[in-house]
Amino acid sequence: MNKLITKIGNLQFENPTILASGIMGEDAGSMNRIIASGAGGIVTKSIGIIPRTGYPNPTFVELEHGLLNAMGLPNPGIDAFSEELQQLTKTKTPIIGSIYGANSEEFINLAQKMESYKVDAIELNVSCPHAKRFGLEVGSDPVLLQEITNAVKQSVHIPVFVKLSPNVTSIADIASAAEKGGADAIVAINTVKAMKINIELQRPILANKIGGYSGKAIKPIGVRCVYEIAERVQIPIIGAGGITDGKDVIEYIMAGATAVQIGSAVYYRDIDVFKKICNECTTWLHEHNVKKLSELVGVAHT
Amino acid sequence: MNQPRITEICSIKKEAENIFSIAFDDPRDIKPGQFYMIWIPGVDEIPMSVSSITDTTKMITFRILGDATKALASLHTYDKIGIRGPYGNGFTIAGKSLLFVGGGTGVAMLAPAVEEALRKKIKTTVIIGTKTESEIFFDQRLHQQGAHVLITTDDGSRGIKGFASDLAKDILEKEQFDGVLTCGPEIMMKKLLTVCDHLNFQASLERYMKCAVGICGQCCIGEGMRVCVEGPVFDKQSLKKFFDFGIYTRDASGKKIKF
Numbered sequence: 001m002n003k004l005i006t007k008i009g010n011l012q013f014e015n016p017t018i019l020a021s022g023i024m025g026e027d028a029g030s031m032n033r034i035i036a037s038g039a040g041g042i043v044t045k046s047i048g049i050i051p052r053t054g055y056p057n058p059t060f061v062e063l064e065h066g067l068l069n070a071m072g073l074p075n076p077g078i079d080a081f082s083e084e085l086q087q088l089t090k091t092k093t094p095i096i097g098s099i100y101g102a103n104s105e106e107f108i109n110l111a112q113k114m115e116s117y118k119v120d121a122i123e124l125n126v127s128c129p130h131a132k133r134f135g136l137e138v139g140s141d142p143v144l145l146q147e148i149t150n151a152v153k154q155s156v157h158i159p160v161f162v163k164l165s166p167n168v169t170s171i172a173d174i175a176s177a178a179e180k181g182g183a184d185a186i187v188a189i190n191t192v193k194a195m196k197i198n199i200e201l202q203r204p205i206l207a208n209k210i211g212g213y214s215g216k217a218i219k220p221i222g223v224r225c226v227y228e229i230a231e232r233v234q235i236p237i238i239g240a241g242g243i244t245d246g247k248d249v250i251e252y253i254m255a256g257a258t259a260v261q262i263g264s265a266v267y268y269r270d271i272d273v274f275k276k277i278c279n280e281c282t283t284w285l286h287e288h289n290v291k292k293l294s295e296l297v298g299v300a301h302t
Numbered sequence: 303m304n305q306p307r308i309t310e311i312c313s314i315k316k317e318a319e320n321i322f323s324i325a326f327d328d329p330r331d332i333k334p335g336q337f338y339m340i341w342i343p344g345v346d347e348i349p350m351s352v353s354s355i356t357d358t359t360k361m362i363t364f365r366i367l368g369d370a371t372k373a374l375a376s377l378h379t380y381d382k383i384g385i386r387g388p389y390g391n392g393f394t395i396a397g398k399s400l401l402f403v404g405g406g407t408g409v410a411m412l413a414p415a416v417e418e419a420l421r422k423k424i425k426t427t428v429i430i431g432t433k434t435e436s437e438i439f440f441d442q443r444l445h446q447q448g449a450h451v452l453i454t455t456d457d458g459s460r461g462i463k464g465f466a467s468d469l470a471k472d473i474l475e476k477e478q479f480d481g482v483l484t485c486g487p488e489i490m491m492k493k494l495l496t497v498c499d500h501l502n503f504q505a506s507l508e509r510y511m512k513c514a515v516g517i518c519g520q521c522c523i524g525e526g527m528r529v530c531v532e533g534p535v536f537d538k539q540s541l542k543k544f545f546d547f548g549i550y551t552r553d554a555s556g557k558k559i560k561f
């Protein structure tokens with residue numbers, strides 16, 4: 001029996017490890033490689049209306065306990081992206097199309113195109129910490145977020161996930177707004193706003209100066225966010241942030257997540273990280289006499 | 303830790319028309335074929351292959367193309383740059399006789415590989431192919447170390463008139479080689495691959511790079527092979543599998559650009 005099988009609404013994932021947006025998700029070849037390496041699902045790079053080159057380099061730097069990036073949402077635009085999705089190998093692995101926009105109209109347009117490209121769900125990226133106009137400006141305003149979520153829900157027939165930022169006063173309030181807007185699941189969290197200054201040159205390393213922090217260092221923040229959200233909403237939560245091994249997955253599940261997304265761990269443990277983490281989860285469940293991972297969802301809430 | 307180390311420029315030298323070399327302090331080991339990310343503060347961070355290796359200093363050699371390379375060429379001794387790396391794999395240098403084919407600036411990154419081959423007492427032939435005579439560099443350096451250096455120019459201003467890949471084809475028909483190592487325009491390398499079916503073949507590829515550590519996915523080719531991690535040097539078996547090799551590359555947004 002597969003102890004790791006996970007369901008979010010009607011979508012079935014062979015295991016709970018989903019590739020997070022922005023990591024190896026920009027072209028068909030990369031996505032095919034990630035599917036072959038055992039991910040339970042994949043989220044595409046966040047796609048917008050028109051092509052974006054992103055910020056100039058440096059866009060990436062490794063810090064002591066995590067990774068800092070300000071890619072600036074580079075993507076070829078929704079029209080060019082259809083070709084990539086057409087070239088995906090046919091599998092049962094759910095494909096989630098991530099989109100970002102500046103207003104409801106853009107989000108609707110993007111979501112409808114994604115649906116026509118046959119993705120299994122839509123993820124609204126309203127949480128990029130370093131893209132002006134897009135991202136956090138939408139995701140920190142509950143009224144706007146509810147309106148956009150609702151507009152997208154009305155315009156497509158596939159599930160809509162909303163990915164939230166920890167860079168807000170109350171992530172639970174924002175999650176609640178997304179739920180009211182009709183979201184099918186919450187994804188938490190996107191990266192945490194952060195900065196690195198090179199003291200030798202007395203200047204920030206990233207060309208954009210401020211970036212998003214990911215990896216091990218942000219796991220406690222992600223777990224806290226998932227926990228708080230789980231106390232407020234009824235819809236499933238997909239946990240993300242610093243998940244690097246099987247125990248991290250178990251912790252997120254206990255906080256209230258149904259599935260998880262994995263990004264930076266691709267850097268720490270390479271592309272077969274999905275298989276490795278699944279094996280670690282299975283071993284843990286076996287050692288602790290737990291029949292199914294799903295039995296652990298939210299058990300830390302007493 | 304994958305973050306820029308600040309280092310001072312030891313020397314800067316003009317090699318040919320629009321081509322410059324910069325040497326800087328770096329005691330780390332680097333293999334021929336590997337590359338650095340070079341941070342020009344306030345301008346950009348770009349990938350550059352190592353073009354000369356000593357224990358204490360390393361060199362990069364580049365053509366002025368745009369903002370970053372223009373800024374690099376205008377730096378002076380003692381100016382500071384950031385370097386990260388070395389990244390990627392390098393060439394495997396083995397056999398009794400090797401043919402190196404460098405198109406354009408490609409010879410810059412082949413040079414330390416040629417020198418390693420010579421140190422290993424491998425019989426070494428180098429073809430340097432450029433558009434015109436003023437763009438030729440490193441021919442003296444490699445000749446003096448004992449390589450057999452041949453030159454082609456598109457306009458016939460020096461050496462044999464024609465493409466480096468055509469000369470390589472002629473030579474491969476006449477002489478025995480154990481392997482061909484190449485760097486240059488992708489179309490040239492693809493042509494070369496078709497005449498090297500019976501040989502060990504290694505080519506160094508270029509793709510737009512951002513993270514250089516295999517996470518952002520910007521530099522992928524074929525089925526998700528990362529030029530920054532699994533490359534930039536690929537062997538014949540891998541190259542043959544890349545449906546996009548010699549067909550298209552991608553710009554900074556990920557949009558396809560046909561060659």
Ligand SMILES: Cc1cc2nc3c(=O)[nH]c(=O)nc-3n(C[C@H](O)[C@H](O)[C@H](O)COP(=O)(O)OP(=O)(O)OC[C@H]3O[C@@H](n4cnc5c(N)ncnc54)[C@H](O)[C@@H]3O)c2cc1C
Nearest residue numbers: 348349350351363364365367368369370371508509510511
């Ligand atoms: C692994 C690797 C090793 C390289 N080694 C050398 C070398 O030894 N000598 C040399 O002259 N050139 C080398 N290049 C190419 C060099 O990085 C680009 O020509 C350089 O970045 C141009 O920058 P620019 O700002 O001057 O030009 P721009 O005007 O910004 O761009 C001109 C062209 O350069 C390329 N480019 C720009 N930024 C990047 C980037 N971040 N990553 C990849 N390509 C980019 C693009 O194709 C672009 O169209 C290498 C590239 C790679 C991927």
Ligand SMILES: Cc1cc2nc3c(=O)[nH]c(=O)nc-3n(C[C@H](O)[C@H](O)[C@H](O)COP(=O)(O)O)c2cc1C
Nearest residue numbers: 020021022046125189190214215241242262263264
């Ligand atoms: C290089 C990089 C690029 C990213 N790009 C996106 C993106 O385009 N859209 C998005 O929603 N999140 C993006 N993220 C955030 C991740 O999807 C994820 O939410 C975050 O990194 C936390 O998870 P992790 O610690 O497992 O990496 C990016 C993260 C990284 C490191």
Ligand code: FES
Nearest residue numbers: 512514516519530
């Ligand atoms: S440059 Fe980021 S994966 Fe290669």
